[in-house]
Structures are given as structure tokens and as C-alpha cells.
Amino acid sequence: MKRIITANVNGIRAAEKKGFFNWVKTQDADVVCLQEIKAQEDQLDERFYPKEYHCYYQSAEKKGYSGTAIFSKQAPTQIIKESPWDDINFEGRFIQADFKDFSVISIYIHSGSAKQERQDLKMAFLTERFMPYLQELKASGRKVIICGDVNIVHQERDIKNWKANQKNSGCLPQERAWLDDLFFEVGFIDGFREVNQESHQYTWWSNRGQAWANNVGWRIDYQIFTPNLKGTVKSADIYKDERFSDHAPLIMEYQL
Template sequence: MKIITVNVNGIRAAEKKGFFDWLKKEDAEVVCLQEIKAQEDQLDERFYPKEYHCYYHPAEKKGYSGTAIFSKKKPNLVVKKTDWEDMNFEGRIIQADFDDLSVVSIYIHSGSSKQERQDLKMAFLTQRFMPHLKQLKANGKKVIFCGDVNIVHQKRDIKNFTGNKNRSGCLPEERAYLDELFDKVGFIDAFREINQEDGQYTWWSNRGQAWANNTGWRIDYQILTPNLKGTVKNTQIYKDQRFSDHAPLIMEYKF
């Protein structure tokens, strides 16, 4: 199974850059999108490729946030609403269930705009999301979380660690959260199951020469419940074309 996740930073902008033509060639079973920045009534047939069942969860606020899932196989169930009303309002999560496997497209808050948003981000991660993840593990659920987590895990996941270690996305408490998730709770960073190289990034600032100099951050993930360990077959960060400030993360699984 091939799964692609990408923050498109505006699905209409990505479409103009050839995203859907590329997607057709990739022929993935499941595609997870974040930051679609569009309401469904703003999207025509170009945004509903015939190869897929397409499900959007836009934010209530126009031109902001939002997630989507495309799947070749029709899901048994698609879940857009959670107990987390702020996540629902901003369209930050959508889940598709396929028999015993769930795939989630999730867009974690950025805390870079102001301290209030950073506080919201950490409160969601620690008080709500981590308990949810632990419960999934306890229940034996098989889940793949795909999306923009807005956190780098280790020094090797960011070009300029020293200059950014006190900025949102690279804060000690954020990286410690991922330490706990991966090292203690046992969830799997699917990319690192295959690729241990430095300099593997998925996002580059539009300022300066970040893309040209590969001054990037690895903040996009496919995160697996512990019972999916050993299922990763292949991985790629696609950089031959640019559809947004993020690169698509492509994973292939042995199921």
C-alpha cells in the first residue's frame, strides 16, 4: 500500500502547479492533505479525481487550514467530527477506516504566530492527543497518522538547529513530546524506519534562499501505532516538483 501525505498550502494553488497531474502518476492507494484552504463549494471536478473517493474537512473560516483524504478503496467509515471542537472548527483532522486499519490526515497547530497559539498547541498535544494515542495502543487499533505535525524531532531533522531551538516547532518541550511518543509509548516514525540520513526535510521557508540551500525542517510525518512496526517497505520525500512550501512524503507499506 502506498500512502502520500502533503501540506498543500492551498489546494487550489497546488492544482495550478500540477499537483493533480503528478498525483495521477503516483497512483497511491491513499492520499492525505493538509491546509487545503478551501470550502467544498469552491472546488470543481478537478479536485475530485475520478480514481479516488474524495473527502474534505474544511475549516469554518474560509481560506484557512482544512484537511482531506483521497482513497481508491471506499472507506467503511469517514470521521470528520471529534470531541475536540477547536480541531473540528479549524478542519484539522479527518479519519478514514478500512476494515482493521484507520488512516488519519491531521494538521497540528503552528505556534509561531503568537504565544496563545503555542499554548493551545501544547495543551492539545499533552492533555488530549497523547491520552488518545495511548488509548489507541491499549485497544490494539491499527492507525496511521499522516500530516503536518509542526515539530522537528531531532537535531538531524532541521538544518539550523542552534538558530531555531527556541522557536515554535523546535522547542525542547515539543521535541520531548516526540521522544515520549516514539521512545516510551512506542509509536513509529515511519520515515525513520527506513531512512536514517541527515538533511531529510519536508518544509522550507519561502523567505530567502531556504529551498535553494536546503535550509529545511522535517515536520511532516506518517506515524504508526506500535502494532504496525515492521510494515514499512519504502520511503521518499518528493522534491522534483514543488507544489507548496512542503514536499510530499511518500511511504509504501507491506499490506
């Protein structure tokens, strides 16, 4: 059994102050994937390198921005910090850990909410670069789990205010259609939905208003995997007992 956690921490130093690393120590996870660490490695002390784990960071070139990380109990056979895309590497959006029988990727997909230029970049990346890459992963036969903040809800049950958000980044028809293609045409699997079909299961809440208190959320954090891992998910839970950022950790257990 493998226990894998993914969490957008929205600033790893802020999350640490809110008890994130103390919580991680209680989880006995085999792999922890982080997104939006917003820190350079020289800004992180021993608190950010739990002794139970091999810790790997991929920071953005721009300080205080983006960035990903992977912690693993077992030493990986290799760590890949360079994706095939220079702009993704510049923003620290990708890191991969290879193990003997499978690989785990921590990825942070662009948000398009800031301006149209970023939304156009997001869609171009998804359709022209990321989808062909995923198709190649499938064809390779490698077992791969992609963990991260995808910044897209898939279906109506994955967002509280479905109608009101149809024109907003993260819920646009073309974004959701991209996930349709990934899951229904290419055959990748939304791990959470393998075992949980309930509505109102969210991983992100706006800091505006009373979104958290009223559970006005979006499910935009995923563990997505290659078709050859179908049937391996044993459980999937969104952890909401404590709040470390505007996202909640997604915890999944696999029979690997």
C-alpha cells in the same frame, strides 16, 4: 502493498495550478492525505475530485484557512470528520478513514509561530488531549497510520539550523520532548525513520531567502503509526522534483 502519500498543500487551489493533481495521477497511491487545503467544498470543482479516488474533505469553518482531506482508491468502511475536540473540528484539522484492517488519519497540528497564545494552545492540545487519545488508540489494538503536518522537528538531523532555532516554535525542547515520549515511551513509530536514517531529509522550507535552493529545511511532516505496524514500512521518500507548496509530499509504502 499500500502506497500512502501525505502532503501539506498550503492551499489546494494553488497546488492544483502548480500541477499537484496531475502528479497525483502518476503516483498510483492507495491513500492521499492532505493538510491546509484552505478551501470550502463549494469552492472546488471536478478538478479536485480525481475519478480514481473516493474524495473526502474536512474544511475549516473560517474560509481560506486550515482544513484536511483524504482520497482513497478503496471505499472506506467509514469516514470520521468529527474528532473528539470541537476546536479542532472548527478549524478542520482532522479527518479519518477506516478500512477493514487499518485506519488512516490526516491531521494538521497547530503552528505556534504566530504568537505565544497559539503556542500555548498547541502544547496544551498535544499534552492534555492528543497524547491521551494516542494512548487509547494504542490500547484499542487498531492499526492506525497518522499522516500530517505535526509542526515539530524531532532531532538535530531533522533541521538544518539546529542551534539557531532552539527558541522557535517547532523546535522547542518541550515540543521535541513530546515526540520523545510518543516514540520512545508510548511506542508509536516515526515511519520515515524506520527505513531512512539520513540527515538533511526535510519536508518544509521557509519562503524567506534561499531556503529551498540551499536546502535549509525542517522535517515536520510525518507518517506516524501504532506499534502493531512495526516492520511494515518498505520505503519512504520525500518528493522534491516538483514544488507544489512550501512542503514536499512524503510517500511511503507499507506491507499491509
